[in-house]
Amino acid sequence: MDFNEKQIDILLAAERLFATKGFDGTSVRDIAHEANVNVAMINYYFGSKDKLLDTFFEWRVPDFMINVDELALIENALDKIDTMVDRSIKSMNSHRKLYHIITIESSLKQRMLISAAFRKLKLHNLEVISSVINEGVAQGVFKGGNDPILIHSMMMGTFMNFQMNYSFLQEQLRIASDTEYARYIETTLTQFIQKTIKALLTYEK
Amino acid sequence: MDFNEKQIDILLAAERLFATKGFDGTSVRDIAHEANVNVAMINYYFGSKDKLLDTFFEWRVPDFMINVDELALIENALDKIDTMVDRSIKSMNSHRKLYHIITIESSLKQRMLISAAFRKLKLHNLEVISSVINEGVAQGVFKGGNDPILIHSMMMGTFMNFQMNYSFLQEQLRIASDTEYARYIETTLTQFIQKTIKALLTYEK
DNA sequence: GACAAAGTTAAACAAACGTTTAATTTAAAC
C-alpha cells in the first residue's frame, strides 16, 4: 500500500472534495482538477471512481483503530476510560473529513469493501471498550448492567454530530476558525465524553 | 401546505429512495418510477429536484419540534428530562429516514432553505433542553456547569448513530426486523439516553 | 541510441442526468 506523489495528490484531492460535496456530488473531473492531473489518471491508477473510494478508505483505516498496547499499561479503570476516549477522538478528529464521508457512504449504499472494513474497525473498537468496562466492573470501580454497545454508540455519535452539524455548532459555540473547532473537540468535547461515560458507569439506580 | 394524492405519492417515494440511495444517488426518474408517475410531473408540481427536497423537509419539519406545552405541566426536573428525551426520540424515530437524509444533505452542501429551517429546529430544541436543565439547577436537583449544547449533541448524535450504523448495530444487538429495531430505539435506547443525561447532571466532580 | 514499459494527454464514448417542450387527455364551468 504505497503510492506515488500523483496518487497521493488524487487521494488528498478526493478527500477534500468528498468531504464538502459528498461522493455522488463530486465528479472525477472535479477531483482531477483539484489534484492538477488529467481525468484519465484516476482510472489509470485506481480503476474506477468506486475503487478510488475503497482504496482511499483502506489507506486511512489503520489510523482509526484504538491502540490496545497503550491501554494495557494503564491500571486504573477510570484512567483507562480517559485514555481510550482521548485516543479515539484524536484519531477520528485527525481524519474527520474522511470519517464523515465513510459514515455517510456506508450508511447509504451497499459498499462491500468499505462496509466490511468499517465493520471490522467498529468491532475492534467495540471490543476494546467492552474489555475496559468489564475490567472496571470486575475491580468494583464500575456498576454493572451497562451495555458497551450503547456507550460506544454514544461516543461515536456525539463525535459525529460535531461533524454533521459543524456550522450550527460553530455558530452556537462562537468558534471562529476551523482549527479552533478542532481544538474544542480535542479538549472540551473529549472531556465531556469522558465525564459522561464515567458518570454513567458509576451512576446509582 | 396541502398536497393532492399524486404529490404525496411523489413525496413518499422520494423519502424511501433518498433514505436508501441518498439525494444525489437518486434520479428523478427513480422517483417517478417508484411513485408510478411521469417524470415531468415532478417538475410540474415541485419545480425542480432541489425544490422537491425543500418542500419535503418543510412538510415534515413540524413533527420534529419538541412540544413545550406538555413539558410545562411536569414539575419534577428528572421527569422533565425523561419526557423530553422520550418525545424527541419518538418524533425523530417516526420519520427517521427523513431525518437521516436531512442530516446528510445539510452537512454536505449549502442548502439554504433546508439549512435555515433545520437551524431553527435545532435552536428550538436546544432552548427547550437548556430551560429544562437550568430549571433543575435552580431547584438544586442538578449540578451546574454542564453545557446544554453538549447534552443536546449527545442525544442527537447517539440517536443518529443508530440510523447511520443500522446494519452493524442490528447485527450486534441480534435484532432481526425493522420494527423490532424501531422498538429498541424507543425503549432501550431512550432509557439509556435518559439515564446518561441524569447521571451526567447529578455527577460529582 | 534503440527498445520497452510506464506515464500522460486530449478527444471521444455511450449512458444518465435534470429539465423542457409540444401534443394530448381529463376535468370543471357555463
Next chain:
DNA sequence: GTTTAAATTAAACGTTTGTTTAACTTTGTC
C-alpha cells in the same frame, strides 16, 4: 356541447457523468 384550464404524456433538450481510446511523451534498461 363548447370552452378553458389543469393534468398528463412521450419525446427531445443540452449537460454532465464515468470510462475508454489512441496518440504521444517520458523514463529506465540493455
